[in-house]
Amino acid sequence: MVGKMSASDAGHAIAPSGVLTIDIAAIRANYAYLKDVSQRPVAAVVKADAYGLGAGIVSRALLLEGCENFCVAHLGEALSLRAALPETSRLFVLNGILPGGEAACAAANIVPVINSLDQLRRWADLAAALGRVLPAVMQVDTGMSRLGLMPEERQAAAMLAASGRIELMFVMSHLASADAAEDAQNGAQLGEMTRALADFPGAKLCFANSGGIFLGPAFHGAMVRSGIALYGGAPMGDRPNPMQPVVRLDIAVIQTRRVAAGALIGYGGTHVAQRPMRLATLAAGYADGLPRTLSDQGAAYFGGQRLPITGRVSMDSMVVDISALPEGTLKPGDYVEMIGRQQTLEALAQDAGTISYEILTGLGSRFARRYPGMDGVAVSEAK
Numbered sequence: 001m002v003g004k005m006s007a008s009d010a011g012h013a014i015a016p017s018g019v020l021t022i023d024i025a026a027i028r029a030n031y032a033y034l035k036d037v038s039q040r041p042v043a044a045v046v047k048a049d050a051y052g053l054g055a056g057i058v059s060r061a062l063l064l065e066g067c068e069n070f071c072v073a074h075l076g077e078a079l080s081l082r083a084a085l086p087e088t089s090r091l092f093v094l095n096g097i098l099p100g101g102e103a104a105c106a107a108a109n110i111v112p113v114i115n116s117l118d119q120l121r122r123w124a125d126l127a128a129a130l131g132r133v134l135p136a137v138m139q140v141d142t143g144m145s146r147l148g149l150m151p152e153e154r155q156a157a158a159m160l161a162a163s164g165r166i167e168l169m170f171v172m173s174h175l176a177s178a179d180a181a182e183d184a185q186n187g188a189q190l191g192e193m194t195r196a197l198a199d200f201p202g203a204k205l206c207f208a209n210s211g212g213i214f215l216g217p218a219f220h221g222a223m224v225r226s227g228i229a230l231y232g233g234a235p236m237g238d239r240p241n242p243m244q245p246v247v248r249l250d251i252a253v254i255q256t257r258r259v260a261a262g263a264l265i266g267y268g269g270t271h272v273a274q275r276p277m278r279l280a281t282l283a284a285g286y287a288d289g290l291p292r293t294l295s296d297q298g299a300a301y302f303g304g305q306r307l308p309i310t311g312r313v314s315m316d317s318m319v320v321d322i323s324a325l326p327e328g329t330l331k332p333g334d335y336v337e338m339i340g341r342q343q344t345l346e347a348l349a350q351d352a353g354t355i356s357y358e359i360l361t362g363l364g365s366r367f368a369r370r371y372p373g374m375d376g377v378a379v380s381e382a383k
């Protein structure tokens with residue numbers, strides 16, 4: 001069910017333990033859809049290697065959709081990505097710059113999100129030293145207590161920003177509950193954002209993440225930022241997901257066996273076979289980003305059949321119950337689906353007691369990666 005193997009060992013093609021298929025055409029379609037819904041420029045959030053999917057390749061694909069703005073979390077990520085983007089693309093560092101990183105940031109044409117007065121002073125000092133006007137985004141805390149200026153710091157920041165050394169591109173904040181439209185925190189943050197904007201006359205607003213895009217025009221500001229929705233995750237919590245799925249994950253079957261009633265399965269012997277069972281051992285575990293919390297919780301799929309994870313998830317393998325499949329259906333070297341048509345990313349995350357973001361960013365480096373839909377994006381640069 002998967003094609004020619006890409007991994008090779010001394011010239012011999014070897015079967016990968018798992019295949020992660022990343023549909024680049026779907027990412028592009030999701031980008032176009034988010035632009036359409038928001039009627040605003042959409043900054044692509046490609047932090048954490050584009051949520052584990054490959055920041056370089058995802059960014060180059062989005063350039064073809066006209067994306068001009070990219071966000072990462074750390075300066076190190078921005079420095080790695082800068083060369084993959086045209087000079088004209090804007091690259092923002094959401095977490096701001098740690099002391100000492102300012103010169104490297106300015107030299108690489110990277111825009112910091114300023115999260116404190118201290119960061120703003122250092123950025124303005126560098127601008128003065130260079131005799132330049134440096135661009136910046138000002139983040140204000142509207143109720144998440146994570147990053148950004150406190151309300152009482154806004155006036156001082158606005159004065160510094162107006163000193164002629166800083167080009168204030170956006171005033172920004174981040175929504176804590178955007179995936180839950182009915183949550184009162186959204187309205188409260190919007191109210192605080194409105195008060196913050198009054199402290200920065202003429203500034204443009206950048207507020208919504210993926211979820212915020214679906215909260216309506218009041219949240220859209222001048223530019224929105226999207227990560228999870230680009231990658232097919234559900235932006236509206238439990239509501240129907242309008243995004244196209246992007247990720248498929250297939251895991252190889254290592255071996256199958258038959259066990260008698262009473263057999264202990266996996267570490268700790270936590271699962272005792274209640275009847276004779278047929279089992280398959282899969283070539284992925286928690287070291288590949290399939291959390292141990294899937295033990296006796298989640299499932300893989302094959303031919304429409306749910307194959308429950310049985311016993312604890314190991315580091316490099318897990319056991320699934322294949323008793324429901326006709327004997328001989330599943331053989332070593334076959335692949336079962338962990339994420340895809342039969343099991344969404346959200347469903348897997350829910351079984352693991354986590355969110356799609358954590359599953360995506362944790363998917364391991366041991367899987368082979370396929371990037372269909374790469375027309376016009378250089379495959380050789382795929383990372």
Ligand SMILES: *Cc1c(COP(=O)(O)O)cnc(C)c1O
Pocket residue numbers: 045047094174208209210211225226227228229
């Ligand atoms: C990660 C992040 C985003 C992207 O959020 P999604 O919910 O994935 O769209 C946007 N803004 C900030 C500040 C972030 O940290």
